[in-house]
Amino acid sequence: MNGQTRNASFASCSTCFLGALCLAHGLTHQESAQLDAIIPAPLRLEKGQLLVRQNDSFTSLFAVRSGSLKQVTVTDCAEMLVTALCLPGDMVGFDAIGSERIAGDVVALETTTLCEFPFAELDALCGRLPGLRRRLMANLSQAMHEERQRLHLLLSKKAEVRLACFLLAVSERFRQRGFSSRHFRLPISRSEMGNYLGLTHETVGRTLTALQANRLLSVRGRDYHLLDLERLALLAESTGRRQRRSDGA
Structure with missing residues (x-):
């Protein structure tokens, strides 16, 4: 998207202070280096800038390094819903894997930096690194659990x-x-x-x-x-x- 910039100097997955919440957690140094190799330099967004737009083709997952974002989904009835709040350590894009379409506009609420995980490369790497695949599944499971909790909260x-x-x-x-x-x-x-x-x-x-x-x-x-x-x-x-x-x- 227009206005996005990348920072070429950044900490690797193995030294990131949010590593325990991200995909690199539990990987060996060698495995973490393989994950580093597929990750471009982090994205930087200013307040109000779009990361991805609703119905765009899904190509990458993102991890929030700093700052925060919201996801806004427009329904078939043209109602605008805030469907996610993303804080440092959160993953963005899990809800787009199945449909291969972005579920809503993801907008920076403040200056925000993110790591990008190109999904085709990540999927291939998961085939070679069982620990990475398990971590990805664990993050997916946690995201589903949190969404079910929120649905129960809204209903009852x-x-x-x-x-x-x-x-x-x-x-x-x-x-x-x-x-x-x-x-x-x-x-x-x-x-x-x-x-x-x-x-x-x-x-x-x-x-x-x-x-x-x-x-x-x-x-x-x-x-x-x-x-x-x-x-x-x-x-x-x-x-x-x-x-x-x-x-x-």
Whole structure:
């Protein structure tokens, strides 16, 4: 896409600080070198730039090194849905492997760098490196698990529970990447968050206000400080439904 640039000087897979979350995890030094050999120099996107466009032909997977992206999918009814939030260590493009078409516009939410894995070369390399194939399957499995969890969340939870689950999921993702699990910056707006969670912008605002009033979190702009992870977890684990009275009323 126009405006994308590449950085020729970058850390190899074996020395990348996100290696434990990426495809190189568990590979020997020699195997990691073979993976390095098929990866072009990292891409750099500025805020608002497209990585790929919906319905483009699928040719590569991408790993987020720094920054963040969102995926926006336009449905047959012309509805725009935020269908993914990608943070450092996340893989982009798994949902395009089967159809060989990109599922939605992938847009940088801030300055972002990514590693590209040309899929034809990656697939061939997986045939020679069982450890790489297992790692790819593990990442695919995790992506499916997270998507099923999000679907369950959208179908069965009230707004406050959806938001608590979302914030805890983001918290855990930052923790896995070596960042603070309690204090982080969310790159998406409240409107985008609502779209992602199946809520209106107004509902997100009211719910955040209520959670702050209960001293579960503090929000300043897009900076989130989770004040009580234990109570947030209890809220996330609740059904989010009103209990029926025993007398049937």
